[in-house]
Amino acid sequence: MQTETDVLRIGGRCLASRFFLGTGLFPNPYVQMEAIKASGAEVLTFAIRRINLENTEDDSILQHLHNESYIYLPNTSGARTADEAVRIARLARASGLSDWIKVEISVNERTLLPDPIETLRATEVLVKEGFTVLPYTSDDPVICKRLEEAGAAAVMPGAAPIGTGLGILNPYHIGLIVEEANVPIIVDAGLGSASDVVQAMELGVSGVLMNTPVAKATDPVRMAKAMRLAIEAGRLSYLAGRITKKKYASASSGLDAFQLK
């Protein structure tokens, strides 16, 4: 079967799952762990923050993930410049947990849209420092190509602003980005439901990164499973090759012997 050899390769790692799952906003650690299991995700994203020194019982999320072989993808959220993103990336790598980094640089707090210029700068620096860099960027084919040329291991254009659930605002661009790319394209941010995920996968992207649509669903565990199945369905549909759209009907049984007289 085609899917058995259909693995995703990023930064020297082979992934059986095309689902990158964020770990924020879940109602509690139990639901989060169940959702992670239901998602089948192998790559989990995190943020880096100051420890609350007044209450260190408010512990790291990692305590709930022991003994599991996930790939950790810390992000640089909170960074407003390339320098800040590089600083956060170095802190993340010093954890010893991962040398993967999701470059995420936003200035506008209302849209949280990525700053593509700072993102490119940070990507250039971090690639030179040996990180496996996955930049989150705008759905612009030119900047996506530039990030690939800078050495990004995968490029992650947004479907829509973070947490909006608006779905793919510009499917034409996402399709074009995939056509032009020589590295995996992961749609990151803005998806809302399983139908958005199928659309992304049918456009040929290599995977999707989601957090809010799973964590804030009424039933996050069930939604995690729905998203997993949508990724699989969309991927199979893409690989299978859909029919071309036609303006008029064409009968499934032919028309030649249609008249019984």
Place this chain on the structure above:
Amino acid sequence: MNLIVNGNEYQLDVVTIQDVVVHFGLAGKPVVVEAGGTVYASEQWATTAVQDHMRIELVHFVGGG
């Protein structure tokens, strides 16, 4: 000595980064330390002295997308 830890000033009786980590009850926890703008791996903490008025950041992984 006076240290600025996570943006707040503290008067602490410490010598090394390890002492700072222990002071805040973070020994053995998945903590990352930046001191004076440099990131230090945990193996370096016990042998790295902190300086008066140094800016120290103690960070960890939290949920995020």
